[in-house]
Amino acid sequence: DAGITQSPRHKVTETGTPVTLRCHQTENHRYMYWYRQDPGHGLRLIHYSYGVKDTDKGEVSDGYSVSRSKTEDFLLTLESATSSQTSVYFCAISESGRTSYEQYFGPGTRLTVT
Amino acid sequence: SQKIEQNSEALNIQEGKTATLTCNYTNYSPAYLQWYRQDPGRGPVFLLLIRENEKEKRKERLKVTFDTTLKQSLFHITASQPADSATYLCATGTASKLTFGTGTRLQVTL
Numbered sequence: 295d296a297g298i299t300q301s302p303r304h305k306v307t308e309t310g311t312p313v314t315l316r317c318h319q320t321e322n323h324r325y326m327y328w329y330r331q332d333p334g335h336g337l338r339l340i341h342y343s344y345g346v347k348d349t350d351k352g353e354v355s356d357g358y359s360v361s362r363s364k365t366e367d368f369l370l371t372l373e374s375a376t377s378s379q380t381s382v383y384f385c386a387i388s389e390s391g392r393t394s395y396e397q398y399f400g401p402g403t404r405l406t407v408t
Numbered sequence: 409s410q411k412i413e414q415n416s417e418a419l420n421i422q423e424g425k426t427a428t429l430t431c432n433y434t435n436y437s438p439a440y441l442q443w444y445r446q447d448p449g450r451g452p453v454f455l456l457l458i459r460e461n462e463k464e465k466r467k468e469r470l471k472v473t474f475d476t477t478l479k480q481s482l483f484h485i486t487a488s489q490p491a492d493s494a495t496y497l498c499a500t501g502t503a504s505k506l507t508f509g510t511g512t513r514l515q516v517t518l
C-alpha cells in the first residue's frame with residue numbers, strides 16, 4: 295500500500311467552527327489531491343497541489359482552502375464548517391499530474407458537521 | 409467538462425460467472441480511462457488503465473475495453489468470486505484533474 299495517512303479519521307464538529315484535515319505521504323510524490331465523496335455524487339475534486347506552495351482549485355472548492363508547505367503534507371481547511379460539508383474526505387497522491395498515471399488514495403476522513 | 413456515467417444499480421451475479429460493468433462518457437474522447445475498486449469504508453484502489461488506442465487490456469481475471477465510437481468502456485471480471493464484491497469506479501480527465509463516475513456496486517453470491 296502507498297504510504298498515505300489521513301488525520302483525523304473521524305471528526306464531529308459544530309457549524310461555524312474551523313476544521314483542518316491532514317494528509318501525509320511517505321512516497322515523495324509531487325501531486326496531491328483532496329476529494330469529497332457523497333452518495334449520488336461520487337468522488338469530486340476539491341483542490342490539488344502540484345508542488346510545495348503550488349495549488350489549484352477543483353470542481354467543488356468553495357468553502358475550502360488548502361496549503362502545502364512540505365512535499366509530504368497537504369492540509370485541507372474548512373474555514374467555517376457548514377452541514378453541507380458533512381462528507382467523507384479522501385486524499386490522493388500521484389507521481390504525475392498526467393491522467394495516464396494512477397492515483398493512490400488514503401483511508402479517508404469521515405467528517406460530520408452538526 | 410467530462411461527465412462519467414455508471415449504472416447506479418447494484419449488479420448481482422453468481423460465483424463463477426463473468427461480471428460486466430459499464431462506463432459511459434460524454435463530451436470529448438479521453439486519452440486514458442482508469443478503473444478503481446472501492447471497498448466499504450476504504451479509499452479507492454487503482455486496478456487498470458486503458459489508452460484510447462488500445463481496444464482491450466487484461467490483468468489476471470480482469471479485462472477492460474475502450475470503444476471510442478460508443479464512448480464507452482466495459483470492465484469484465486471473469487470467474488467472479490465473493491471477494492470481488494465491491495464498488496467499481498471509472499475515471500478519466502485532463503490537465504491533472506480526474507473525473508470519477510459514481511461507481512457500480514458488484515455483489516457476487518455463492
